[in-house]
Amino acid sequence: MTKEYDKPPNTEFPHLESSQALKERLIRLSTEFHTLLTEMAQDNGPMASSPVHLFVAIETLQRALGKDPERAAKAQQNLINRLGETAKLINDNEQANAEETTDKSESNRIHNPRFADPLWCQFPLFDFISQSYMVLYDWTRELVEDTEHLSEQERKEVQFQLHQFLSALSPSNNFFTNPVAIKRFIDTDGASLEAGLENLKRDYDADFGHLNISQCDKTAFEIGKNVAATKGQVVFKNELIELIRFSPSTKSVFERPLLIFPPWINKYYVLDLQAKNSLVAWLRDQGFTVYMISWRSADHITRDLDWDNYASLGGLAAIKFVYETHNISINIAGYCIGGTMLSTLAAYLAKKKDPRINSLTFMAAQTNFEDAGMMKAIVSERTFSETAAAIVKNKGIMPGELMSDGFNSLRPQRLIWQFIEENYLLGEDVKPFDLLYWNSDQTNIPGPLHLEYIQNFYIENQLAKNEFFLFDEKISLNDINWPVFIHAAFGDHISPFESVYSGRHLFGGDTKFILAEAGHIAGVVNPPTNNKYGHWSRGNPKLQTGADWKDSASYKKQSWWPALAEWLSERSGDLVSPPPPIKNAPSAPGVYVKTTLADIHQMRN
Template sequence: MAAPKIEAPKPELANHQEMAKTYAEVAQRASKLLNAHMQREMKKGIQPPSDELGVAQAFMDMMNKLLANPYRLAQNQMNLVWDYFSLWQHSMQRMWGLSPDAVASPATGDKRFKHEDWQDHFLFDFVKQSYLIAARHIHDTVSGVEGLDEGTQKKVNFYTRQYIDAIAPSNFALTNPEVFQETIRSHGQNLIKGFNNLLQDVEEGDGSLRIRMTDTSAFELGKNVATTPGKVVFQNELMQLLQYTPTTAKVSSRPLLIVPPWINKYYVLDLREKNSYIKWSVDQGHTVFVISWVNPDVKMAGKGFDDYMSEGVLAAVDAVIEQTGAKEINAAGYCLGGTLLGTTLAYMAAKKDKRIASGTFFTSLLDFSQPGELGVFIDEEQVQALEKKMAERGYLEGSEMAGTFNMLRANDLIWSFVVNNYLLGKDPFPFDLLYWNSDSTRLPAKMHSFYLRKMYLENALVKPGGVEVCGVKIDLSKIKVPCYFISTVEDHIAPWKSTYTGAQRISSDVRFVLGGSGHIAGIVNPPAANKYGFWVRDDDKRPEDCEAWLEGAKHQAGSWWTDWQAWVKAQDSTEVAARDPAKGKFKVLEDAPGSYVKARLDKSPK
């Protein structure tokens, strides 16, 4: 007797089974999260609402000033009504088959309205323009309020923009044409899957929403990111020192030491072979060393800025000199690592230590008088609240700092993923840069408090003797080694006009270069990509005013990497035989990328 034939389930049945499975996962996750939330709330008891960021007070001050000028408010309201009347006329003309010019159009590069129905479909075009009109008038009204102090005005502007971004029609299922179409096509499965994704992110965030930006399971350090061959040749409690395997027979006599920020991990400079600054530098004949900072826990709460210099940069300089036998090295610092490098160069100048022969600064602030939108989060009240929180656990949680940076570009780094993950019900796309971006680090309480107060609140680094590190009063004007500053025109973390004023504090020869794009893309910009370009002055003059510098600068095609290479070779062109990290003075501890960089925030500190 023949075996009974088993037929494949019909597509409709398979869809129902998939939906039932998703429903079950959603119910299970929701029940678990609800119980966990209730238990946490019961333990905390009733807590009064707090305003640690000072947002409520800022908006109360703004409303008082706004209502004090009713004529100005009425004028703004009439302008809004007039624009809506123009939109009504525009819509009527479209209904009659005409093609009038839009009353309001998205800014160039606004990806929220790229779907064709935002332009082609009458209803969605009306919704889009209605939102853009309202957004413009809301922003103009609050930003035009007179009588507010600068800090309050910046806070109001920033959080108003957060509100405007949040209410965009692209963020809602019924007013986003792409989500609307997908909901009809999938019979609502996208929303069920999206809700499941939302619950999963809350679950993995231990009760807090931690939006996944990429598929983290698609990457492994040392396998498909941070792959440049090398060895860990030195380590202490605070950092590991990596030395990379040479690819040329001869190398520059001066090794290159890279100081990355400890607020992120170093491998943003080594994401993939084709865009790795580290790999490219090795191929140019540099003996490259990089500091890989530890991901600190509560045991390192007492580590301060002094320690990051003494056990970090200075210990690395000692190790590089001993490992290679070189008498001088070149050093480069990225972002916060550049701030530390500048401090170290001033310290070494005071100590008559000339082992670092040149300094390179990637988007680094030395003068914090104009910190950009990050200044919204830094005032005395907010720093005190942050210090209280850090005192309880010994460190600043990396996810909190990451959330702050994401808010600076909310549409790209928050809302686009809300739409993709929760409304469209799609899984995050594997992207190495976003994998790095989600791999944040903790910050020791003592160090971070010092950094916020001395740099941001007091701007003490530019004041001779304003900062004392390891018993030495720091004076940036004492730095005598040649320096190279690369900043980026769209940087929202270290605004280029601020990095320019910092470069002015150094009295030695400085080459200032302004790259295209932003804080990350403008730096991770390999020559092979031939993107963005950069501005530079042939005469290397540095007028006091940054705009005057830009007026005299010329735009060059390609990457600043090649300009830097020409500059650093001009400092010293002598060469020696390639240096094998396995044949130096130190015993190899492990292969790159090392173990420190592999500690992730999704593993609880012990």
């Protein structure tokens, strides 16, 4: 939506001194921003990116550089030289402008989407500020990558902390160093910054002490209407889950149903956003009877639940219902942490020689956390005590707001600072986007469950070491001999491709591996009608690294969904009549998915 005060841009940059009233308005708004930001400073933000961790990261880097002073001195001189080249480039281009010639040098210019507006290079001051910032950003990244005497864990933590710091330091995030924001302010007689202040007030939850940055127009979506809208019934419910069975769209269906464990860190409808990109609706249309777990967001009733409780009340309860309804072994899929949960439960059932599972599918799900990427910088021994303290402060619950902050910090420019610039500095309205609506629809997590996950998987990697216990039984993925389909995404920053691939060697039987393009979400949600991203398949399963497997694989510019459907159909039995609706069963999407954090806050009050 375009603000009514938006006007066509002027051809020249005006001067603030031209309007005393405008100057006074800027002073007033700056004061109000400062007052509100001072109040918000009490909010610590993502725990893993606190000032303390930044100082520790800088000290760690300094200590490593101190062991090789010659390399450190060369790096410093390199930065000075690059900044000098930047200044010369801008000066030469300014002289070319003054002489009205086209003899401009662009060979050393660093391009970045956050400085894409022509105003950034139209004025030498802002050009130098933005280009110098990019020089510093690239130099710092290269310095950390090239510095010796850092362990891999230390390197990840230093990279993460400096990435947070430099992302925040960008001149695009400050009104007085952002020519686009200044010009918008002048063009609108200050109305843009006035709107930005109102947006900031709207997003700040003073009672909870947290800034919930708007990423999309939430009024454009309604759960059960235009997201999570695939027709179905809630066929089973307990204090932790609602089990949804989606209504058939074909005259006959495969006799073996498909049960999906989504992550509880977010709500299930990432796999059922809209009709055009719903994985569950597409699988239903291929003749599968699809069941989906909808997890309850943690509240005062479920805050004490742990991994065993989620496996029992969630996974086992769903398996029991689906198996007994169809009276045949079932296919089960898990996405992200839902897949990790599925792997532990499947290993337990395999050890018990349970007959209820027919095949397993894992989507962007880790089982070996040895190289879990940048997530290791967020969830580590260093941050564990702070996470535990946050859970105690919030009465046994890991708040969804803090979880969201942590995940957004993995992509700070895209998911944090871009919206800060657009919402608060430019005063723009957020736009409708189903994926960002889902991303902002956060869930709480029970404290014991979350701490177990961090300790047992990320820190100790117990599952990969055959040291994990479920229901007081030591389990091993090597006991799993059911057919296994493993999906990973090449650009995944939450479940890194190499990490997921390494887990395939933990299973006792054959595994089929597919690598999709894109990241943690788009690498999964890629409907065939779009075919936006392709995938690799048929690589050599004996190769130990994902990179080697990818080199041996075949690439198709095609969604990976048909490959999954083909694999499942071969393991889903004969075609039979669809199961009849259950009389008086509530309609999907149920109640749990509609519960918001605001609802839970009200219950606590």
